[in-house]
Amino acid sequence: MLALATGRRRRGGNLPGVSVHVEVVRDATDEVTAALRRLLPQLSTSAEPPDKQALHRIVGSEATTLLAARAEGEIVGLLALAMFPIPTGLRAWIEDVIVDEAARGKGIGEALTREALSLAQAAGARTVDLTSRPSRAAAGRLYERVGFATRSTRIYRYNFDDAES
Ligand SMILES: CC(C)(COP(=O)(O)OP(=O)(O)OC[C@H]1O[C@@H](n2cnc3c(N)ncnc32)[C@H](O)[C@@H]1OP(=O)(O)O)[C@@H](O)C(=O)NCCC(=O)NCCS
Numbered sequence: 304m305l306a307l308a309t310g311r312r313r314r315g316g317n318l319p320g321v322s323v324h325v326e327v328v329r330d331a332t333d334e335v336t337a338a339l340r341r342l343l344p345q346l347s348t349s350a351e352p353p354d355k356q357a358l359h360r361i362v363g364s365e366a367t368t369l370l371a372a373r374a375e376g377e378i379v380g381l382l383a384l385a386m387f388p389i390p391t392g393l394r395a396w397i398e399d400v401i402v403d404e405a406a407r408g409k410g411i412g413e414a415l416t417r418e419a420l421s422l423a424q425a426a427g428a429r430t431v432d433l434t435s436r437p438s439r440a441a442a443g444r445l446y447e448r449v450g451f452a453t454r455s456t457r458i459y460r461y462n463f464d465d466a467e468s
Pocket residue numbers: 309310311312313316318319320321345346399400401402403406407408409410411412413414434435436439441442444445
């Protein structure tokens with residue numbers, strides 16, 4: 304678990320430091336289900352927040368590590384780290400990074416990302432990947448700040464809904 308006090312001050316701002324704890328979600332609790340219901344719409348308007356049963360599958364999956372950030376006891380951010388072995392090595396992907404609108408700009412996204420990097424490195428991953436739309440400006444700055452670099456590749460997606468119509 305990572306615990307840190309983020310005391311960095313924003314340019315021209317004067318936010319007090321906030322104590323953030325990042326922990327691995329191990330159980331499909333009502334608290335986490337409610338946090339997903341609150342936070343997921345802030346990332347995606349189309350994804351249906353997982354119910355308790357779906358959350359159970361997520362936290363029970365060997366490939367997925369769900370991280371939760373707490374500030375003053377409340378879950379204010381989530382990140383999913385997916386790791387799976389393939390012939391070229393252990394792949395690690397960061398997905399679904401969300402910080403509650405009311406808690407942004409305090410280093411919580413950075414704390415979640417750094418903890419995911421440290422878990423991936425400890426597990427033996429040589430690289431960590433993620434994708435982020437160019438329109439997500441704050442996310443782009445966050446990833447570059449912690450050391451991610453863009454790489455040139457083609458991102459493909461096969462959409463079953465499009466294929467059926
Ligand atoms: C992207 C996202 C996760 C960032 O979360 P966050 O907790 O606000 O991230 P951080 O606080 O670490 O960094 C954001 C800003 O706060 C600043 N900051 C960090 N710690 C700070 C502190 N203690 N005091 C003041 N400002 C601080 C950072 O410098 C950064 O500034 P910048 O945006 O001008 O670069 C959040 O905006 C979000 O959930 N967005 C919607 C969903 C989304 O786009 N997810 C990413 C999908 S790829």
